[in-house]
Amino acid sequence: MNESNNSHQPHHPAFRAAVSANFTAEPIRPVLAFWGRVLNRELDLRFAPYDQILQTVLDPTSEFAQNDHGVNLVLCRYEDLGHFESYGTETLQRLEEIVQELTGALRSAPAHLPAPILFCLCPPSPEFAADPACAASLERARRVIAHTLGETPGIQCIDYTEIDRTYPVENRHDAEGQRLGRIPYTEQYFAALGTALVRRAQAMFMPPYKVIAVDCDNTLWRGICGEDGPAGVTLDGPRRMLHQFLLEQREAGMLLVMASKNNEQDVFDTFAAHPEFPLQLRHFTAWRLNWESKAGNLASLAEELSVGLDTFIFLDDNPKECAEVADGAPEALPLVLPEDIEELPEFLHHIWAFDHPVITEEDRQRSTLYAQTLEFGREIKRATSLEEFIAGLNLRVDFQALAPERLGRVAQLTQRTNQFNCTTIRRNEQEIQALLADGRYRCFTGEVSDRFGEYGLVGVLIVERREAEMRVDTFLLSCRALGRGVEHRMLSALAEEALDNGIYSVSVAFRPTSKNMPARQFLDSVGFGTVETAGDEILYRFPATELQALRWKPSRLDADAAAPKPKSKAKAPAVRRFVEFARIAHDLRTPAQVVNEVRRQAQAALAHSTAPDAPASDVERRLAAIWTELLERPATSVHSNFFDLGGHSLLAVLLLMRVKEEFGVELSVDDVYSGTLTLGELARTIEAHQLGAMDADEYHALLAEIEGLSDEEVQALLQQEEQAGENGQY
Structure with a gap:
């Protein structure tokens, strides 16, 4: 899969933000509307009735239930869950019981709500926080919320302590507003609250960035290694923080690469001369260290990694270099380091493009998995006999029904996969959950390994069981698993599943896009069955008995697919409309x-x-x-x-x-x-x-x-x- 953000998407209605709160939350409206303008996103803001969070979650006619294109925001102030006049042992116990009831309802909500929930525990009043018994009760409630909702598919959580770290406000509370209209917060805190919510929602729906490309001299270190010598460059405080930040991004699933105008050996020698650097050469998946244009080098790296240029973030201290990247590789996101380097930590902390709302185990292993894929490509190009190479690959495909804990990874793959994706239908966790609750649909996953290592969950099949056939709604495979015959194994396993259920036909829907030709080439290569065209959809129908025996027969074309492709001289059009991350x-x-x-x-x-x-x-x-x-x-x-x-x-x-x-x-x-x-x-x-x-x-x-x-x-x-x-x- 050439994983890219530039897949063609139909026009969608306005993004709806439905708000339910147990305090007067309307002052957040101008902040949400403002961020809609900044993000160039048409917003439809709706407010549920005051202090009816539980009813809004459960009512099939509520604002939440009617929101099929957006996010449902729950804003909860703990002490307001009961509206008690005073807080003693009994009332605090009742508050904790209400939290249990509310989180239980929220946990089951994604199954019947079409839009995800973003739950925010808002700050308590100073008086409540100052009481030791109240503060202890609040802390217990925080733990319950984190435990109950933190791992629930279709729900994201924000805690006021997180908001305080990112958007601190000196005076959060407005006693007069609370007295007059149960408006507990100042204008500035509503700005902090609204900004934190929009930022998280943006991360939930934004096509993810996957690669961070960095310059070397005066970016990764202070100085010029070709002039100062490898031992002469230094790592000041802000750049040391940059190293730590990049390592954290790598742990979250980002690939690190270098794109810098240097002699390659100078850079290698610099890392060797500085074992104290947090970042080392082994942390980078690939690099282009030469004197060619950085835009061209980024395109070359995108080819090598089989990802789209629009998944690249490029960091450089030189505005001219960033301007040239913006011109020569307009899909990428160039970011100039602040002129005052002391501002670098705060600057990076507020680049929304680096946010990761969900981090899966595959994310944590992505750099290792890509290294395995690159090694696979090098080996296959050196092979004299492709058949012999594949025979010794020791490929294993674990095909099984979706396990609940893997739902996040499946949703992530539907969002990220473009090249081997038959329909490119994008679904979030609760949409998949709602689909499977229908009873007619099932989801199967493929976890892959070979002699190069474990690749994790890389394949997904979502199928609808019809009267006389299994209809494949979604069939996708990560680029890391291409060129091994995994797709053949998965369709064969699906055919076995169909036959076990007395079904003798398997059909696969295909919707062409500008990027998913490899999926069509695979379906065309099966060599049997029928093909029908209806509008913009092509339907491949296969007899299950023949499909059960499907096996990969490698050809020279499969080896060529892993070889570098000639560079196109034509400039690719910029499809993605960027958010002004640097301005923010x-x-x-x-x-x-x-x-x-x-x-x-x-x-x-x-x-x-x-x-x-x-x-x-x-x-x-x-x-x-x-x-x-x-x-x-x-x-x-x-x-x-x-x-x-x-x-x-x-x-x-x-x-x-x-x-x-x-x-x-x-x-x-x-x-x-x-x-x-x-x-x-x-x-x-x-x-x-x-x-x-x-x-x-x-x-x-x-x-x-x-x-x-x-x-x-x-x-x-x-x-x-x-x-x-x-x-x-x-």
Whole structure:
């Protein structure tokens, strides 16, 4: 399989984020909407009824049940599960019982919900956290949640401690918001919460990157090994962290390669001279150390590894080299190291492309498995007799029904596999689970080994049992297992399964894409059966008795398939639309930056208003930006009415909170709960409170008096005030 992210996909409806929370979570809306714009993804945001998490999970008509293209977000504050007035031994015990009930329902939910669940345990109030008994109860609940949901297919978990590490906020809690509308968090913490949720959801649905290509001089180490000498380069703190980071990515399944303009021997000598480096030559699967273009070298590495260029992340300290890669290999993701190298650790920590929501055992072994595959390729090219080589391969294919603990790996293969994939149907864990719950479908897996080593679970068959045939819905095989006859063994085993069930026909659906020609070539090579075409699908139908005897007969063509292919001079078109990962890591890595950008966009929506009654004063303009953000429509007139523009009681509470944060003014509920509330009137009220010496009516009277003065009278008054100040009269 040439594993690539560039498979053709049909147009999908808007990505839906359905939110269920046991506190007022609507303040997260502008943050989620903002990230939708950053990620160029059309978002459909839905909120389930307040404090009905369990009902939303179980109800077959709920927002969760109707979400068939997106993610279901559960936001849970532990102390709010019971809404008790106080917390003693009995109430804390009841809270822990509720957690057991909730996690039990969540654990079974993926079987009947079409979209995955992202569960977030949100932070407790300071008062709850400060009580030792409450804190101990919360810790027990955290362990239950991690144990019960952490390994459940179709559910991802985020803990507030994880959010604190990645997006720290000094003041998380808003006591006034909690009192007014059960809104427990500040605007900045809602920004942190929303960003963490979007980041995890992005990782869950984003085609994965698989290869990290790195430059050497002034990237992997400080200095130039060809000039300073192998012993003359050094490893400073940020670059040592880069080594550790790359090793962690390797452990998570990424392949490490080098693409650097160096003499190869200089690089080898540098590693040999520095055994203290965390990264060593053995950690790299392949390299191109020469003076050719890095774009060309990345393409060559992609060929060698049988992966798409769009699965490459390229790290270099030189902006020019990254620009050339962007031009010459536009599918790859080039990242320039920060100019201030001290920022490197934080920069890497906020590159979303490095996130891995699920790490399987095959991921942990990927570098070893690729090394075995490369050795296999070298051996097969040296073989004088392919038949003799295969006879001594000692191939073993363990064909069995899907084990529940392997569901994550199967879903991962449907997402990653392109070349040997007959239909390229992408499914997540709960979609596969729901399919198998139907009763008509079964899933079989193939785990492969040979004399070169263990390859793990590399083959998948999803079949539908029909009245007179086994219909193959999904047939895929990882590129690591190609060229050995594994595909023949798997279809033969499926034919045996069909015959054991009294079924005498096996059909395989094939849908052509730009990448899966090897799968079609295999089906064409079977040599018996019939072929039908219906629309964009080709159906291969085989007699099970003949298919049972299917065996691979290697030809010279099979050996040639492992040999290097001539390089194409034509530039491959860029298919993938990149997320601005570098911009996020530079400019949107803190909650404060996110809040500022959300506000800036709201202000930008008002910037070009030329209406005579447009907000003019500083308070009016800042207040208009808040209204625009909350109401999700521009407030372009001082006469705009908050409730006519779509305001309601919850938004009025949020308005009170935002005014306090923005202006330092604490308004009463009566100040905003008015059907005639206009932007101009509220701005005057805020200004009056800022003055502090008079009430709003007095302020309006004074403002009217000042507006009636001539320029000369205003100037005379100002001079009088200055003289009074100099004489110490106030």
